[in-house]
Amino acid sequence: MHDTISINQLKPGMFVVQVSKQSGSVKIKNQGWVKTQTAIDKLKKVGVQEVIIDPDKTLQRKKPSKEAQPKPTSTESAKPQSSDPWASSVSVESELNKAQRLYSEAKQLQSKAFKDIKAGRKIDVGPFKDVAKGFMDSVFRNQDALACLTRLREKDAYLMEHSINVSILMTIFAKHLRLDTDTIHELATGALLHDIGKIKIPDEILHKPGRLTEQEFAVIKDHARFSKEILEQSGLTGIAVDIAGFHHERIDGTGYPFGKKAEEISQYVRMASIVDVYDALTAERVYKEGMTPIQAFKILKDGVPNSFDGELLNRFIQCIGVHPVGTLVKLTNHKVGVVSRSNPNDPLKPQVKTFYNAKHAHYTKVEDIDLTRARANEELEAAVKPELFNIDLMRFFKHSLMP
Numbered sequence: 001m002h003d004t005i006s007i008n009q010l011k012p013g014m015f016v017v018q019v020s021k022q023s024g025s026v027k028i029k030n031q032g033w034v035k036t037q038t039a040i041d042k043l044k045k046v047g048v049q050e051v052i053i054d055p056d057k058t059l060q061r062k063k064p065s066k067e068a069q070p071k072p073t074s075t076e077s078a079k080p081q082s083s084d085p086w087a088s089s090v091s092v093e094s095e096l097n098k099a100q101r102l103y104s105e106a107k108q109l110q111s112k113a114f115k116d117i118k119a120g121r122k123i124d125v126g127p128f129k130d131v132a133k134g135f136m137d138s139v140f141r142n143q144d145a146l147a148c149l150t151r152l153r154e155k156d157a158y159l160m161e162h163s164i165n166v167s168i169l170m171t172i173f174a175k176h177l178r179l180d181t182d183t184i185h186e187l188a189t190g191a192l193l194h195d196i197g198k199i200k201i202p203d204e205i206l207h208k209p210g211r212l213t214e215q216e217f218a219v220i221k222d223h224a225r226f227s228k229e230i231l232e233q234s235g236l237t238g239i240a241v242d243i244a245g246f247h248h249e250r251i252d253g254t255g256y257p258f259g260k261k262a263e264e265i266s267q268y269v270r271m272a273s274i275v276d277v278y279d280a281l282t283a284e285r286v287y288k289e290g291m292t293p294i295q296a297f298k299i300l301k302d303g304v305p306n307s308f309d310g311e312l313l314n315r316f317i318q319c320i321g322v323h324p325v326g327t328l329v330k331l332t333n334h335k336v337g338v339v340s341r342s343n344p345n346d347p348l349k350p351q352v353k354t355f356y357n358a359k360h361a362h363y364t365k366v367e368d369i370d371l372t373r374a375r376a377n378e379e380l381e382a383a384v385k386p387e388l389f390n391i392d393l394m395r396f397f398k399h400s401l402m403p
Helices: 037-045 092-118 126-149 155-176 181-192 196-200 214-221 223-233 239-246 267-282 293-302 310-320 393-401
Strands: 003-006 015-022 048-053 328-331 335-341 351-357 362-370 380-383
Touching: 037 048, 092 126, 092 155, 092 196, 126 155, 126 181, 126 335, 155 181, 155 267, 155 310, 181 239, 181 267, 196 223, 214 223, 223 239, 239 267, 267 293, 267 310, 293 310, 328 351, 335 362
Parallel strands: none
Antiparallel strands: 003 048, 015 048, 328 335, 328 380, 335 351, 351 362
């Protein structure tokens, strides 16, 4: 549903579909978000009087209150503590144990849900909402803890881990877009359940170690439809159901299973489609190697504007970093370590915890290196894979990060 508003009602963050009334002759061809008041003032200056907006795509921002805010209680822990989306209230080390428990709980929940569906029972969405709330709380305390865990993968657990990772990354994404906490909760819940319909796809197709035939791919396409039906039957509505049903739709209408396009695809579904593809591309599978984040970003960029929303993709890359937390990297002095904190001001110089020497092939004492203050020979060379050096990342996390 689109709304027609006067230029005086237009606010930063709104998505303009078209100009509906103007006194001037300037042609404004492109749809898109107006990011600043300066952009709105320019529209006024060229004679724009009315515009048509899509309210579903408005980038909502948290409005700072002029009154002093009370200190949040434990039940309010998911509310933003700062206007800075990068702010953390606890260290990543102190949050990792909680994050790992949440991740394990989510995997157990996914496993139970798959069994329930196979047995013909409805799934109980209540526990999924609880886990999604837990993800949200953890992300607002320190997003880097759960972000780290999305980089630790088991090749034979893709189906469960993918949905969990998408939920975590969607929560981080939504926090950086400053969406309200109720909306973030719905996004996290929908992402956690977005692929639940895959349980209705025959195993020989779902787990086929190679390219699918045209007929097999047609079967796979129905998983989004099944996900939508399962969530509707379980009592969910709104954003969560839309994410489950439409996350494979594309802006140019070439997606599936419903062939939606352009304005039929909400901001929230556009977010989910980006995160879903990003996690799938970077995942290690039994039959394929995962891409590095930079390789995945390039694939996504190639899909703009036909498949993916360019503005939202840029915001996603900004919020998780060129070298996301948890990425294994090699420095120019042969040290190998894990990105422990992104650097939004200089994405190519994150903070790294080094623990391995690639030249001499042995573990070393853990060292925290802030690459913005590093020595001349300590520059980030490239993202690398654990198997390249026979590194056990889980061992490192358990023994070096978790208290």
